[in-house]
Amino acid sequence: MGSNVTESVQLRVVDIIEETSDAKSFVFEASSALVYKPGQFLTIEVPSDSEAGGTARCYSLSSAPHESDLLKITVKRVRDGYGSNWMCDNVKVGHTLKALPPSGLFTTRQASSDLLLFAGGSGITPVLSIAKSALATGTGDVVLFYANRNDASVIFASELSELAAKHPDRFVTIHWLESVQGIPTVTQLKNVVRHFSSYDAYVCGPAPFMAAALTALDQLGLPRERKHHERFVSLEGNPFEIEAVTTEHDLSETAKEGSASTTSPSAVPSFRVSGKIGDVSFDHDDWPADQVLLDFLLNKKLAAPFSCRAGECSSCMYQVVEGSVKMLKNDVLDDEDLNDGLRLACQSLPETEAIEISYEF
Numbered sequence: 001m002g003s004n005v006t007e008s009v010q011l012r013v014v015d016i017i018e019e020t021s022d023a024k025s026f027v028f029e030a031s032s033a034l035v036y037k038p039g040q041f042l043t044i045e046v047p048s049d050s051e052a053g054g055t056a057r058c059y060s061l062s063s064a065p066h067e068s069d070l071l072k073i074t075v076k077r078v079r080d081g082y083g084s085n086w087m088c089d090n091v092k093v094g095h096t097l098k099a100l101p102p103s104g105l106f107t108t109r110q111a112s113s114d115l116l117l118f119a120g121g122s123g124i125t126p127v128l129s130i131a132k133s134a135l136a137t138g139t140g141d142v143v144l145f146y147a148n149r150n151d152a153s154v155i156f157a158s159e160l161s162e163l164a165a166k167h168p169d170r171f172v173t174i175h176w177l178e179s180v181q182g183i184p185t186v187t188q189l190k191n192v193v194r195h196f197s198s199y200d201a202y203v204c205g206p207a208p209f210m211a212a213a214l215t216a217l218d219q220l221g222l223p224r225e226r227k228h229h230e231r232f233v234s235l236e237g238n239p240f241e242i243e244a245v246t247t248e249h250d251l252s253e254t255a256k257e258g259s260a261s262t263t264s265p266s267a268v269p270s271f272r273v274s275g276k277i278g279d280v281s282f283d284h285d286d287w288p289a290d291q292v293l294l295d296f297l298l299n300k301k302l303a304a305p306f307s308c309r310a311g312e313c314s315s316c317m318y319q320v321v322e323g324s325v326k327m328l329k330n331d332v333l334d335d336e337d338l339n340d341g342l343r344l345a346c347q348s349l350p351e352t353e354a355i356e357i358s359y360e361f
């Protein structure tokens with residue numbers, strides 16, 4: 001195995017904003033210019049003396065790319081949570097944090113689309129970035145359904161009011177307070193947003209809120225390609241310590257243990273890649289059966305996207321067009337995703353002799 005580590009960036013904290021009693025925003029200056037799309041996240045290293053708390057956490061950017069070169073994340077304390085409380089208690093202006101570059105697929109595809117956004121609690125973070133960006137650079141309408149426990153827990157209340165004042169014909173926030181109206185049900189969500197079922201939908205928040213919103217969207221008939229969601233989970237592994245691109249990742253034992261394939265562990269005879277990382281065909285001796293796809297592509301100098309390298313974030317998602325792969329681990333793709341041929345490159349081993357994949361998102 002090689003000894004490289006995943007390429008990281010340094011973030012210097014230049015400001016800290018108390019958003020609510022349990023949420024803080026951290027404003028960073030990056031050591032090198034970082035390009036990102038609204039809705040993407042940073043993976044931040046969280047120091048730890050023990051394994052218990054893990055040592056990396058993802059935080060969505062609440063800033064929008066058009067605003068400035070500064071990056072902003074917003075962290076809400078989770079009761080008994082390791083990373084969120086470490087960030088809120090220990091990080092001060094002038095400190096430097098280590099991070100992986102922005103990543104993620106929870107981003108808008110077309111600047112002109114009308115958007116129906118659902119945010120619950122800290123799920124507002126990527127959603128605010130998407131809303132600000134769409135209003136500044138797009139032409140569509142933006143409707144935000146924003147659920148919170150109570151008045152005091154509403155993050156970005158004044159920023160949202162300012163946006164509404166600036167774009168009165170294009171932007172509306174529908175606030176929902178659980179202290180007043182209870183937890184929103186599928187029927188209530190449907191009733192509130194039913195006039196916007198032709199919009200592109202983006203959903204982020206606690207698991208039950210997301211489940212209700214996605215069910216409401218299903219029942220309103222939104223097709224799959226117009227529904228997007230981001231799950232906030234904690235990484236189990238530490239991508240900063242994972243061996244980066246090498247030519248010989250020894251996954252052969254793991255692959256043999258869990259594989260249902262009858263294919264012997266030899267190279268894939270025919271392998272084709274298309275989409276935003278390039279259109280390339282490889283020969284039979286290229287993708288070794290014991291090397292995960294992400295490592296293979298990076299070794300070939302293709303800019304395949306990734307973040308956690310542990311099957312937990314979906315940054316490395318691609319689509320299998322022909323043939324099949326075996327995934328070692330998958331914590332993020334659901335049955336619908338898998339049926340659509342979506343897979344995680346950091347966990348994929350070749351399973352058939354001919355494979356064609358696409359990076360079309």
Ligand SMILES: Cc1cc2nc3c(=O)[nH]c(=O)nc-3n(C[C@H](O)[C@H](O)[C@H](O)COP(=O)(O)OP(=O)(O)OC[C@H]3O[C@@H](n4cnc5c(N)ncnc54)[C@H](O)[C@@H]3O)c2cc1C
Nearest residue numbers: 057058059060075076080081082083084122125232233234
């Ligand atoms: C793409 C992405 C974007 C995100 N963006 C944001 C964001 O913008 N803002 C934000 O605030 N968060 C965001 N998150 C969530 C964030 O990464 C963390 O998951 C969150 O801060 C909680 O981490 P923690 O370390 O504080 O909690 P953890 O220590 O991971 O604990 C989480 C919960 O699990 C419980 N728990 C922990 N260990 C155990 C155990 N062994 N047994 C039983 N229970 C246990 C804890 O009590 C706690 O309730 C995002 C996540 C992802 C994947």
Ligand code: FES
Nearest residue numbers: 307309311314346
């Ligand atoms: S890089 Fe996170 S799931 Fe593959």
